[in-house]
Amino acid sequence: MxxxxxxxxxxxxxxxxxxxxxxxxxxxxxxxxxxxxxxxKKYISSEFKTLIDRLLLEKIPLAGIARALDVSYTWLQNYVNKKYEETPREIKVSEKQKGKSTIQCDELWSFVGKKENKIWSWLALDVKTREIVGVFLGDRSKKSAEKLWDSLPPVYRQCAVCYTDFWESYTGVIATKRHKAVDKKSRLTSHIERFNNTLRQRVSRLVRKTLSFSKKLENHIGAVWYFIHYYNSLKSVKN
Incomplete structure (x- = not known):
């Protein structure tokens, strides 16, 4: 034989x-x-799945990954569904001591299914470590701003000075003495704005004009969280 x-x-x-x-x-x-x-049916090894996991962190649509790796699109979609479903929805950052810290917050819009169905990614970034320390995906209401604030580790909610734009939803959510609303010219929100660009460049479903947009809200949320966990893991190594 x-x-x-x-x-x-x-x-x-x-x-x-x-x-x-x-x-x-x-x-x-x-x-x-x-x-x-x-x-x-093609046998998919663990090494092959690791490669797929890495490609999901690049601006490549699922159809492109399926073509490049010669795998079934249906199998790949089911694999991604499960991976995003299992991706934690809680922030993971390196341990911080109580003390003065500075964070920057901003909102990034995208959509699910059609452009009329906008989804906003609310993000908070630690200026010193460059880690993403707060995340929430929803609408652009005050309730979503509260969810972002609640997602922050306690040390930030207690001590951090927070720079945002002038979007009204932040008002009253962050303690007045620690909330600094600024315009872009001040460059005091430049780090979070730069991360927004990174997110659009690395997650294909966040590109403004794209055919790779999400059809399923859970996958949209999972894709954002999946990249943020990866991004923070790199920052924690440097710190």
Whole structure:
């Protein structure tokens, strides 16, 4: 028998019954993998899935990933659905001591399904560490501003000075003495505005004019959180 195991490449292969389509099944005596010759379904290894996970962090639509990697779009969509569903919706940042800190907040718009259905990504960034320390996705109301504030770790809610634009929803949510509303010319919100650009460049469904927009709200939210966790993991290593 000239077959080799697709997992460990061993030639110690024996016949092992047949499928319900009458195709011969084989068993690897080295690793225990069962397989058929010329399978219709492609075996997706853990290494291959790791590659897909990395590509999800780049501005590549799912259809593009499916074409480049020669995988089923349906399989890829189901894989991404599960990954985004399992992505935590809580911020993870390096441990901070109580003391003076500065954060910048801003809102980034995108849409799900159609442009009339706008979704706003509310973000807060630590000026010193450059970590994203607060996230909420919703509308642009005061309630969403409150959700952003609630998403911040307690040390920021207690001590941080917060710079925002003049959007009215922030008023009353952040303590007056620590809320600084400024315009763009001040450059006191430049870091969070720069991150907004990064987010649009790396998450294809956030590009303003795109065919890669989200059709499902949960995936839209999951994609944003997925990139933010990755982004913060890089910042925590540097800090």
């Amino acid at each position: 000239n077959y080799s195991c697709p997992t460990c490449l061993s030639n110690k292969i024996i016949k092992n019954g047949s499928t319900h389509h009458k195709k011969q099944k084989y068993l690897c005596k080295e690793c225990g993998r069962q397989f058929v010759e010329l399978p219709q």
